[in-house]
Amino acid sequence: MRPDNHIIIMWGSKGGAGTSVTAAAAALHETKQVLVVDLDGDTAPILGIERSRNRLGSNDWLADRNVEPARLTELIDDVDDTTRVLPAGMARDIRYADPHRVEQLAGWISEQPGIVIVDAGTGPPPQALIDIADRNIMVTRADYLALTNPEITAARPDEIVLVNEPGRAITKRDIELTMKAPVNTVIDLDPVVARSVDAGMFLGNRGLQRATSDLINPNITPDRLREPEIDYGMRWTSNTTDGSFRISYNPGTHQLTATNNVTHSTQTLGRYDDIASVDRALEGWADKHNDGGGLDWLEEQVGVDAPDFDGPSDLAGVPTAHAAPSPPPPTRELGISLA
Structure with missing residues (x-):
């Protein structure tokens, strides 16, 4: 039986939301074996795999109906001791690929050992990928245009990664109510990360480690997800x-x-x-x-009296008419489970 976080599908609410950087950061933080399947074209370069017209990838395989799924393994590159990546090759929108080939790709992904993180690009991914996902994660910013797009609001991700930008009027709660899914991970926008990507220095960047430190804890499984505040x-x-x-x-x-x-x-x-x-x-x-x-x-x-908010906590014992809660769930840091 595969682990709970075997297959993680990530997709963006809008181009530039930060999906590829989030997928790459999650893979680098993971201490177990992880395969990144790049279907969008940016994750592999972020992980140091050079773009080339001669380099074939997942999208080239999708376009050639005569190539067996087993040949996908030949296209995988090593990033470090625990991270491998299947580049996208010729960039195409996965949502417009041959549905039968997407189903074959989904079957191949399901057979891979370890953790698989799929960067599915912008917009809700094909149903075949959603069907195999242990985690269906939307990456977004607090972007009004993205979050009022009917295609996005009709999607049903399991959870949301919010790339937090200062000065945005839309709150985490607004996003949760709109998408009917919890924001389980918040990553503060850090210009250090953007600069490291631009300079081709994403791997090993200390600023990246600080900015995305909340991604790590591979021992947490979905049944122990911390609900967002x-x-x-x-x-x-x-x-x-x-x-x-x-x-x-x-x-x-x-x-x-x-x-x-x-x-x-x-x-x-x-x-x-x-x-x-x-x-x-x-x-x-x-x-x-x-x-x-x-x-x-x-x-x-x-049902409480006005407290002295500048003084000691004098409301700790205030009774309410609500039933006593069950014990709180175990606390944890956010991890590769991205929750």
Whole structure:
């Protein structure tokens, strides 16, 4: 029986989302044997495999119906001791390839040992690849045009990797609600990574290791995925309390909290079994979190007195009408499972 993370399909919500860099970084962080299948044309060059008109790859194989799937093995290049890559060769959009050949490719991928990371390019991949995937992952930025594309919103990835850019108005919670999938990995955009790709120095770059450090932990399997923290906004204010606050819910600890944006002190507003319970308690929050008395409204909704957010945590024992939560799941760092 294959391991839970045997086949990981990655695809981008839009060109330039960061799929190829994410796939390459995940492969390099992995300590076990991993094969990267490049169907888009960029992952292999990022991993140091030089582009050449004479270098054949997966897309060339897809275009030649007379070549058996077993011959794909001959096209694989070694990157390092644990990483191999099947280049794309002639770049083509996998979604327009011969469906029968895509099914054959999917069958070949399923037979490969170790972990297989497939860079499927932009847009939802063919169903044959989705069918074999243990993890179907969309890579995106908080891009309004990408996330309002009907083809993208109709897709059903298992999870999302968010490449986080400063200054974006769309939040992680917005993306989760739109895509109906959790954002299980957030990678902060780091210009060091872009510069290393441009200079052909992606391999071994220390800036890359720092920027993508949250990708690593190969021992985590999908049944232990950490649910993402849910953000209810940064700008909650009160008529009786100075400052502004961030409200968030952590599904792991089941706590709804308010964090002072200046002092970073955190106060517990209650414990809830799940996000649905919080959504019910905070129904209408989107119209309140920018109001001057938004925090006062929230405190009334959850049934607590206005706390002293600048002082010690005086809400830790506040009872709620909700049932006691089950013990939180094991904590972990994000890993090759990209969750």
